[in-house]
Amino acid sequence: MYEASDLKKGIKIELEGEPYIITDFEFSKPGKGQAIYRVRMKNLLTGYSIDKSYRSNDKFQPANVSNLKLQYSYFDGTNYVFMDPETFENYSVNADLMEDKKDYLMENMEVDGTLYNEMVIDVTLPSFVEMKVMRSDPGVKGDTATNATKPATMETGLEIKVPLFVNEGDVIRIDTRTGEYLARVSTK
Amino acid sequence: MEVETPILTDEPLPEANIEAIKTEKGFLITSPEVYMKPLLAQGAPNIFQITKCFRKNEHGSRHREEFTMLEWYRANSDYAKLKEDTIKLIRFIAEVLNTQAIERGDSEIDLFANWEDVTIDEAYRKYAGHQVPEDDFQFDEEMTRLIEPNLGWNKPTFLSDYPIKYCPMSAACQSNKNLGQRFELYIAGLELANGCTELSDWEKQRKNIEIEQQRRAQNKMQPYPLPETFLKAMMTFPPAAGAALGLDRLVMLFTRSDDIQDVLTF
Numbered sequence A: 001m002y003e004a005s006d007l008k009k010g011i012k013i014e015l016e017g018e019p020y021i022i023t024d025f026e027f028s029k030p031g032k033g034q035a036i037y038r039v040r041m042k043n044l045l046t047g048y049s050i051d052k053s054y055r056s057n058d059k060f061q062p063a064n065v066s067n068l069k070l071q072y073s074y075f076d077g078t079n080y081v082f083m084d085p086e087t088f089e090n091y092s093v094n095a096d097l098m099e100d101k102k103d104y105l106m107e108n109m110e111v112d113g114t115l116y117n118e119m120v121i122d123v124t125l126p127s128f129v130e131m132k133v134m135r136s137d138p139g140v141k142g143d144t145a146t147n148a149t150k151p152a153t154m155e156t157g158l159e160i161k162v163p164l165f166v167n168e169g170d171v172i173r174i175d176t177r178t179g180e181y182l183a184r185v186s187t188k
Numbered sequence B: 001m002e003v004e005t006p007i008l009t010d011e012p013l014p015e016a017n018i019e020a021i022k023t024e025k026g027f028l029i030t031s032p033e034v035y036m037k038p039l040l041a042q043g044a045p046n047i048f049q050i051t052k053c054f055r056k057n058e059h060g061s062r063h064r065e066e067f068t069m070l071e072w073y074r075a076n077s078d079y080a081k082l083k084e085d086t087i088k089l090i091r092f093i094a095e096v097l098n099t100q101a102i103e104r105g106d107s108e109i110d111l112f113a114n115w116e117d118v119t120i121d122e123a124y125r126k127y128a129g130h131q132v133p134e135d136d137f138q139f140d141e142e143m144t145r146l147i148e149p150n151l152g153w154n155k156p157t158f159l160s161d162y163p164i165k166y167c168p169m170s171a172a173c174q175s176n177k178n179l180g181q182r183f184e185l186y187i188a189g190l191e192l193a194n195g196c197t198e199l200s201d202w203e204k205q206r207k208n209i210e211i212e213q214q215r216r217a218q219n220k221m222q223p224y225p226l227p228e229t230f231l232k233a234m235m236t237f238p239p240a241a242g243a244a245l246g247l248d249r250l251v252m253l254f255t256r257s258d259d260i261q262d263v264l265t266f
Helices: B033-041 B079-096 B120-128 B136-150 B202-218 B228-236 B247-254
Strands: A012-015 A018-028 A036-043 A049-055 A059-062 A065-075 A079-083 A090-094 A110-116 A119-124 A128-135 A149-154 A159-163 A171-175 A180-186 B026-028 B046-054 B066-075 B101-104 B107-110 B116-119 B157-163 B179-187 B190-197 B240-246
Touching (some): A012 A059, A036 B136, A049 B136, A065 A119, A090 A119, B033 B066, B033 B228, B033 B240, B066 B079, B079 B240, B101 B247, B190 B247, B202 B228, B240 B247
Antiparallel strands (some): A012 A018, A065 A079, A079 A090, A110 A119, A128 A171, A149 A159, B066 B240, B157 B179, B179 B190, B190 B240
């Protein structure tokens, strides 16, 4: 159990049956008054933040949240299936949770999973991935603007903007946090 | 007159929300009040000191367990006079520093404009939208969330006339016995000073200290012995007023610091 005075940024607590991470914490104490612990925390299931005030003897249950390495296996039509490479245990992740991330997934890709009561509630992709360009029209000749780009479709179906010199079959590095092209790794 | 009084005490003054740090040989003072008031009772008319104070478990961007306090008392005086002292003191510092205003974020707090003075009752109506709450937690929670952050912008603000239950060491207001002659000073939302017309009725003072002892017991705080030395001295205590000002916070304001750590050497 935590007391309000133990709370700090990054601590995960359970509140009304849901896990929260503390994102901001302020101790205040008016004049001759009692200590007030003002906490901003993010619901790890919904992503919504809330603000609450507590007194020093309020108690909190730590949330049963842990992190583990997972390997992406396959999409079964409803869920994305990941495997713990140490125990070979499979975890199904709801498609909604992967909405913005699914186009970066490649078989056996290693990701960071967040586990809450034995359920994966969040998946963090590696910051950089390397992928093959499946389709991209050749750059228009004579276009010499230095930052000119063209659309390209990756092997996973991901669509991003790439520089004109990138060709089909090239392998490029992409920043998964911004969805931006970073560099060409190899050419066909 | 400048005085120096002990930092270590066997008989700290009990307060329901302030915990002293206990040492092998007694307690560290949470305020020099416990020794300065007896000096007044012995006949010293006007006294001040700058001293370290210690309050257990107070950590934050505005709090440290060890901090520096300026505390002063005037015999035969009241809290209105202390407000004047506070204005003069801060304006004097500003003049020495050649500063007209304190800059905080996008705001400028003009130290030479007329300072604002609002009562607790006005502040709750204006910033919380209702009258002063009865519940202690609600009072403090709304104070820190809705009221304090709004005080002392444009010009410094005195917050005055607290419910008497929050003024165990203060005299009651003459117009309303349910209020105490106590003020706090705010600049840019930062609480800087606390002052009051002191309670000089020694029997009432003893009773209030016993009540604070009981509240401490309810709050599961460490027991203190009754401060008999202090209470005995209070039998000759004159009508007086006293104030305390957090010097670290004052330095924060003049140096535009957001965290008390920035103005400490270690």
